[in-house]
Amino acid sequence: MVTVKHGEAKAESPFERRGLSDEQLVAMFRTMVMQRTLENRGFQLNRQGKIPFASASEGHEAVQAGAAMAFARGKDVLVPYYRDLGLALGIGLTPYEVLLSLFARAADHSAGRQFPHHYASRSLGFHTISSVIAAQLPHAVGAAFALMHGREDGRAVLTTFGDGATSEGEWHESLNFAAVHALPIVFLCENNEWAISTPLAKQMGQPDVYKRAAGYGMPGAVVDGMDPIACYGGVADALARARSGGGPTLLEAKCYRFLSHTTDDDDRTYRSREEVEARRKEDPVPCFERLLIEHGVLTAEGAEALKRSVLEEANDATDRAEAMAYPLAADLYARVYAQRYDPWLDERDGMNDG
Ligand SMILES: Cc1ncc(C[n+]2csc(CCOP(=O)(O)OP(=O)(O)O)c2C)c(N)n1
Numbered sequence: 001m002v003t004v005k006h007g008e009a010k011a012e013s014p015f016e017r018r019g020l021s022d023e024q025l026v027a028m029f030r031t032m033v034m035q036r037t038l039e040n041r042g043f044q045l046n047r048q049g050k051i052p053f054a055s056a057s058e059g060h061e062a063v064q065a066g067a068a069m070a071f072a073r074g075k076d077v078l079v080p081y082y083r084d085l086g087l088a089l090g091i092g093l094t095p096y097e098v099l100l101s102l103f104a105r106a107a108d109h110s111a112g113r114q115f116p117h118h119y120a121s122r123s124l125g126f127h128t129i130s131s132v133i134a135a136q137l138p139h140a141v142g143a144a145f146a147l148m149h150g151r152e153d154g155r156a157v158l159t160t161f162g163d164g165a166t167s168e169g170e171w172h173e174s175l176n177f178a179a180v181h182a183l184p185i186v187f188l189c190e191n192n193e194w195a196i197s198t199p200l201a202k203q204m205g206q207p208d209v210y211k212r213a214a215g216y217g218m219p220g221a222v223v224d225g226m227d228p229i230a231c232y233g234g235v236a237d238a239l240a241r242a243r244s245g246g247g248p249t250l251l252e253a254k255c256y257r258f259l260s261h262t263t264d265d266d267d268r269t270y271r272s273r274e275e276v277e278a279r280r281k282e283d284p285v286p287c288f289e290r291l292l293i294e295h296g297v298l299t300a301e302g303a304e305a306l307k308r309s310v311l312e313e314a315n316d317a318t319d320r321a322e323a324m325a326y327p328l329a330a331d332l333y334a335r336v337y338a339q340r341y342d343p344w345l346d347e348r349d350g351m352n353d354g
């Protein structure tokens with residue numbers, strides 16, 4: 001753990017902290033720094049030829065750190081999408097587990113066979129997902145339906161998606177079903193204004209995603225996706241409503257994607273450097289750091305110590321994950337179904353006849 005304060009701390013001054021303690025605010029900041037560090041690590045490893053692919057979530061740190069802080073570990077269920085590195089870290093996935101996913105090693109929760117950044121953790125209540133846009137939403141709604149019918153009061157599902165996902169049929173079907181059945185679920189849109197190379201204006205006539213909530217008969221709300229405290233507040237309110245039987249919410253966090261879509265994309269082909277540079281002023285990581293220092297929650301030295309410890313942890317996780325073995329071909333079907341399933345053996349035993 002990092003020492004929160006040392007050196008000359010400024011006197012604490014009041015600011016809107018939504019009930020979050022100093023420790024929680026620093027934990028959110030650490031998650032944001034770790035997200036950025038591991039995301040850059042993914043790009044480095046890809047360019048070194050060590051991993052095939054990584055996605056980019058720079059600009060999404062505030063929404064994800066805020067949402068993770070609102071998520072009740074051990075109670076709520078997370079059904080994320082591929083850009084949720086910070087959300088994964090924030091609810092308890094370790095950097096080592098993230099690296100195992102990127103390196104596709106056998107020790108990964110999905111035995112190294114899922115797409116990179118498609119994590120899973122049964123103990124954290126964290127579903128694995130498909131890369132097919134919006135395919136996670138019917139799964140999330142199904143999980144919420146199961147919670148409701150199992151009378152598991154006080155639990156809710158948090159599901160996330162991008163602006164582009166709102167154009168998919170599953171998105172509409174999922175919101176409608178959740179509203180009809182008043183399911184305990186929060187739909188969190190991470191609106192970064194781009195769907196790979198498709199800008200928001202080519203995606204939707206109404207740029208405020210949250211306004212569509214009215215059409216389904218559920219509350220809609222919008223938060224500044226560059227402000228982790230506002231994101232925490234929005235998600236906490238919506239999850240509290242869902243857990244107490246108040247039904248679903250459509251919450252929109254307006255953020256921005258600073259990098260290319262993934263390591264396979266080159267955003268210089270469809271947007272100007274000037275546009276991206278102008279948006280850097282809103283970068284949530286340095287902005288939050290300034291806020292915490294300004295209000296005496298963290299000292300400048302404390303922030304530097306935190307960054308050093310994050311880098312050390314990321315380096316250690318990288319080395320340890322890289323040293324692990326790849327999955328064996330013989331284990332192709334291990335950890336695919338709840339029970340061991342081996343089609344080759346079944347065929348020999350005549351079990352595939354039917
Ligand atoms: C059904 C489907 N269509 C197209 C794709 C290719 N694809 C992958 S990511 C992506 C963009 C999605 O944009 P958005 O929902 O805004 O999320 P973001 O990546 O911006 O976070 C597309 C079109 C896909 N994976 N699935």
Ligand SMILES: [Mg+2]
Pocket residue numbers: 162163164190191192193194195196
């Ligand atoms: Mg998008």
